[in-house]
Amino acid sequence: MASLKCTKCGASVEFDTGDKFVKCSYCSSQIFIDRSGAGFYYALPFAMNENDVVGVFRRWAGGSTRAKDLDKLAQISSVKKQYFPVYLFKRDVNGAEQVFVEPAGSTTLPGLHSLKVPGGDLKVFDDKFDTAGAEMIKPDIEMAPYLSKLPGTAKEQALVYFPIWKIDYVFEQKAYVVVVSATSGEVFSGEFPGRSSGAYMAVAGIGFVAFLVEGLLAIGSPVVAGVLMAATIAAVFIAANYVARRM
Ligand SMILES: [Zn+2]
Structure with missing residues (x-):
């Protein structure tokens, strides 16, 4: 048995050296015991x-x-x-x-x-x-x-x-x-069910490549390129909307 002073009422409290916790028998405070x-x-x-x-x-x-x-x-x-x-x-x-x-x-x-x-x-x-x-x-x-x-x-x-x-x-x-x-x-x-960002990235990537090609095309034939760009914007919008609803 060893003893310590209750941190609340100052009474001497006895405990076994293996104990981690002891209750003061005078004021009922719970006291924990540690090497520190x-x-x-x-x-x-x-x-x-x-x-x-x-x-x-x-x-x-x-x-x-x-x-x-x-x-x-x-x-x-x-x-x-x-x-x-x-x-x-x-x-x-x-x-x-x-x-x-x-x-x-x-x-x-x-x-x-x-x-x-x-x-x-x-x-x-x-x-x-x-x-x-x-x-x-x-x-x-x-x-x-x-x-x-x-x-x-x-x-x-x-x-x-x-x-x-x-x-x-x-x-x-x-x-x-x-x-x-x-x-x-x-x-x-910790781990939780997440939203797949892969589908969004695919839509953005395809849209980017299409704009790049249309941009080059615009140097020679601006009207055709303009129509294609409008179509690309619509396609990207529809695809992103689909991804947001279904994935
Ligand atoms: Zn006490």
Whole structure:
């Protein structure tokens, strides 16, 4: 057994050396233990409910780089409310305070390496904190390796439960996942069904070559070239329209 001082009430708290987390028996604060010392647990409240987040997803899916009609055709297979653990580091870098956020849980989900923690909304995570039915993802990454890599000197570090919505969806028999920050509504996505730009490039390329040839022709016979150019413009317009509708 070893002991540390509770960061909130100052009471002496005993823990096993293998423990990563301990609860103060006097004030019930959760304290995490690391080779670098002890710190607080915080959590951010969910600012978005399931309906909000499905709406955010549909708007994202309707974006111009997404596959045609993805907003209507994506079939949502699950929407999960989760608390994902991140480390929050406050560092003194050449006299200025900088904040760094790094994942405290191992994950393959997109975006969890670039979360932004709004400092003002942090709530102390203790027995009284309402997790609002969210699944708690356990921290399984040590803090120490991050500390040695970050610039500047340590001012403060904490573990923060970050609220996310994980949306699984299927499009054309393939499964995809996005993560939505429940504090900002920011959407994080890895691979997603994209719109093919190849067809547009082909239309533009053929149109360009036709104009080049017609331009040369215009030196000898401007009237014929003019008619052909008008026909090319119409053809490019129709082809681009077709691509936009069907592809
Ligand atoms: Zn305490």
